[in-house]
Amino acid sequence: MTRILIVGAGPAGIRAAETLVAAGLCPAVVDEGSRAGGQIYRRPPEEFTRSPSTLYGSEAAKARHLHDVFDGLVRDQKIGYHPGCSVLGLREGIAQVLTPAGVISLPYDRLILATGATDRLAPVPGWQMAGVYSLGATQIALKAQGVALGRRIVLAGSGPLLTLVAAQLIDAGAEVAAVLDTAPWRTQVRGGARMALARPVFTLRGLRLRARLGHLYKAGVTLDSIEGDGTSPKAIIWRDARGRTHRTECDTVALGWHLRAETTLADLAGATFTWSQTWAQWLPRTDAAGRAADELYLAGDGMSLLGADGAEIGGRLAARACLDDLGYPTDTVAQRRDLRGARRLRRFAKGVADAFPWPADMIRALPDDTILCRCEGVTTGELRATLPLSGPEANRAKSLGRVGMGRCQGRYCQLAGVEVMAAATGARAAQMGRLRAQPPARPVPLAAFATREACQD
Incomplete structure (x- = not known):
């Protein structure tokens, strides 16, 4: 068979x-x-x-x-x-x-x-410290263990998952300090109309979840930095749609831009x-x-x-x-x-994609000292410094600067790295190339190979 x-x-x-x-x-x-x-x-x-x-x-x-x-x-x-x-x-x-x-x-x-x-993640200055999670990780902890990853939580990013996780945390009794969406209202309205034409009931359900967030939800924000003592966040600094700066105290930040x-x-x-x-x-x-x-x-x-x-x-x-x-x-x-x-x-x-766009401009403007690759501790400035030698080619930049060489194999940093490289070289993001996958697809302890078994039917 x-x-x-x-x-x-x-x-x-x-x-x-x-x-x-x-x-x-x-x-x-x-x-x-x-x-x-x-x-x-x-x-x-x-x-x-x-x-x-x-x-x-x-x-x-x-x-x-x-x-x-x-x-x-x-x-x-x-x-x-x-x-x-x-x-x-x-x-x-x-x-x-x-x-x-x-x-x-x-x-x-x-x-x-x-x-x-x-999760599709974008770097924010300070995101490398403990206490900064992805939206997906936050949701997994809540669903699988009934745990809210923090006492005062800020959720930031864009997409339907942002609203969903915020509502789920509130329902579970967690304190959500703010829900910060980088998508402007105008894109949300334009994309939302297309969403409603394709799936009206589903879209209405999402709007009801959004309405429950009330004043906690802010659209069209720019994320400037996450403050902390190196061990956990203390506050997130952000600008509203009018450019005014805000500081929201928290002990946990969850990030995610759709998938x-x-x-x-x-x-x-x-x-x-x-x-x-x-x-x-x-x-x-x-x-x-x-x-x-x-x-x-x-x-x-x-x-x-x-x-x-x-x-x-x-x-x-x-x-x-x-x-x-x-x-x-x-x-x-x-x-x-x-x-x-x-x-x-x-x-x-x-x-959905039109309503909640990837924040390319925010990523391209990241300061040089921002950690881009959390696994290897590579900054955006260090990636930019490799480009005179690597040119606009992701795998060369990886070999010279170690972006994407860590435990996640570029799952978290590759797409943001593409934007940084494109801005620095004047090329389109699509021209940067895709990091080639290498086995093993997941980190594996060497001891696991000591008990290696023969082919199973």
């Missing part, structure tokens, strides 16, 4: 697995989470007492259904499930997988990557990439069903930033594309319905 490997057990991976099982196949699913659900529908430990309606709000019914679907597949032994595991590398039909017991090799004939997305597609494994698997002007990042090139290369299929936010509903559609489309390529019959009516749904969600996503 054809061996199909799905990486990721969020909405996209769950729907892909369900579709393949319905066709009589038994895929293997590798997921970094200890329980399926992904980030948006992340599940807490078994003994956690907060209800799904509290954790997921209006999405609680969808979350429960997806969890039940996947749990049923595992219970009935319809899939091979590897929770708490990370794919480190892909080569010649073998996935190197880090498990709690060590590294194993999983062979596959077809690969579906449903790797999701991470960055997680594409490391797609790169290692042989996908090609193109610069997305809409999202100001490189995204894999696929057809409408998620085909990225021979025997390689992508689904969810790791392919196109369409959110949880788009991820479910993408998982079904990728699985059907795989089945079609294998000669299995597929439901053409359902396929056309999902393709229509994906087109509608792309219109909505374009509205």
Whole structure:
């Protein structure tokens, strides 16, 4: 039987697995989470007492259904499930997988990557100190452990996640001092109109969340710096839309500008990439069903930033594309319905991108002493100093200045580095090039290789 490997057990991976099982196949699913659900529908430990309606709000019914679907597949032994595991590398039909017991090799004939997305971050002077987190990390702590990462929290950035996390923290009883959005009102109104045309109910739901924030929410701000004693934030300095300077005291800052597609494994698997002007990042090139290369299929936010509903559609489309390529019959009516749904969600996503733009100008104006690469401690000035030798080429700048060489492998700093390089060289961001992915895709202790196992069927 054809061996199909799905990486990721969020909405996209769950729907892909369900579709393949319905066709009589038994895929293997590798997921970094200890329980399926992904980030948006992340599940807490078994003994956690907060209800799904509290954790997921209006999405609680969808979350429960997806969890039940996947749990049923595992219970009935319809899939091979590897929770708490990370794919480190892909080569010649073998996935190197880090498990709690060590590294194993999983062979596959077809690969579906449903790797999701991470926070898209922009540097702010002072962001390197402890107590500055991403919005996603803040949400994970709240969902998975019921913990607010701080006593007085400022959330800053832009995008729907900014509003959502702020509302979730307030509902949990945390003190939110301010919600600072770099997107001006005019872009929000223009993009919001497109969002409403594509998904009126969803847009209205977001507006209601926004209204609940009241005076805490500020639009069109510029983030100047995060003050602190080196161990934790004490305040954030920001300017409002009129240019007036404000100082908001806090002990925690959460940052995030929508999402960055997680594409490391797609790169290692042989996908090609193109610069997305809409999202100001490189995204894999696929057809409408998620085909990225021979025997390689992508689904969810790791392919196109369409959110949880788009991820479910993408998982079904990728699985059907795989089945079609294998000669299995597929439901053409359902396929056309999902393709229509994906087109509608792309219109909505374009509205989101227009409403909450990436703050390129703010990044390009960063002072030279601002830490750009948190892992390696590289400043924007040090990156600028490499450009006479490296020119406008990200991988040369990396080799000379170590930007993107650290633990995160450029996940946090690459897109901001592109803006710094583009401003300094007078070139377009798309001309800077994309940092090449290198295995291992995640940091791995050397001891894990001491318990390396043979290929598993």
